[in-house]
Amino acid sequence: MGEKSYRAAPADTLRIEALGELTAIFDRRSMQTHLVVAPMPEILAAMDEGIHTAATIAGRLATDFELEAEGEAVPVIIERLAELAAMGLVAEA
């Protein structure tokens, strides 16, 4: 399966507020509120401007969270990125 690439939402379009175990995200474009749990906020935080793949994000999360066996994280991040794209919070590049 070819790995997809994603782009973060433009700066200032998302308002992200951590509420305990849940994170509420307000999308100023759609006016929708999304409620997500880990690792969604972490994935969004790891995406700066530019093009990302699950592997590059896994690499960043590994550094930030001292994740061991970052390769195992990749399939999970692929799924989560697809879900974030379905919510409109990231876009396929």
Added chain:
Amino acid sequence: MRHSTRISVGPVRFRVGSDWREPVAALERLYASYPQDDARPADATVRLFAARPWRRWLRPSVHIGGDFVVPDALPLPLAMGLLAAEMGMNLQVALGWRRHMLLHASAVARDGRAVIMSGESGSGKSTLAALLGEGDWRLMGDEFTLIEPASGDALAFPRAVSLKNEAIAEMAGRVDAARLGPLLAGTPKGDIRHLIPRPEAVAAMHEPARPALLLFPRFGGEVAIEPMGEGEAFVRLTEASTNYIALGEPGFAALTRLVRETPAFGISYPDSAAGMALVEQLWAEAAQ
């Protein structure tokens, strides 16, 4: 409309018009002590009109109309005109209000701080607020609480309390009969009787209160207190708000702030006395 009146409840000013005198007369009696501001135009209009002009005489029934039309608002018999007016006022606020975030919640206040109680119909939130309002709490509202987006303050909406079924007897034994409206028996919501809030609560209806406790009552079962996380309180209050989506980002900001700054608990209680004791207990703990 042949008969009409104007009523101010909290920040909302209503004009209620009716083809019949009785509902308007009943409303004027319930809201006689409320502050009037005749210079101000109405924010919302409720119209109770005859389904067909000739039906006014043949078989009277009341339809609710106004700035917003809700197709499933049931036509009610004329005797239920007062209930129809109440439903119309609720609908107007629930659907039309944009200045504040509207929570389907009751509230009471003490020393400028509010306990906000959110729950489904039957959770006991209205009865609990009404009973607390007869003690040393100020009743802010039995059905709706408004949150001011900029300040985060709670604003009162002390409409006449809508007592239902068992709550009618529970209240009737405690208050002066002059504060009770006519018994509306056998409505689609069961028996209903309105209670005029205490004069202090009406006089203070424009005074904001700082949210201090968020409670999610559940009537029935053993006494229980469950601390609730910010995320769950947020989700429940988006469901309890009738205009959260319409408010956009100010609503999102107001709600995140409310759940962050206000401790939240789910409470279960077998009877009103136990429910009131739980509120007092959590209030005392929150004040520490």
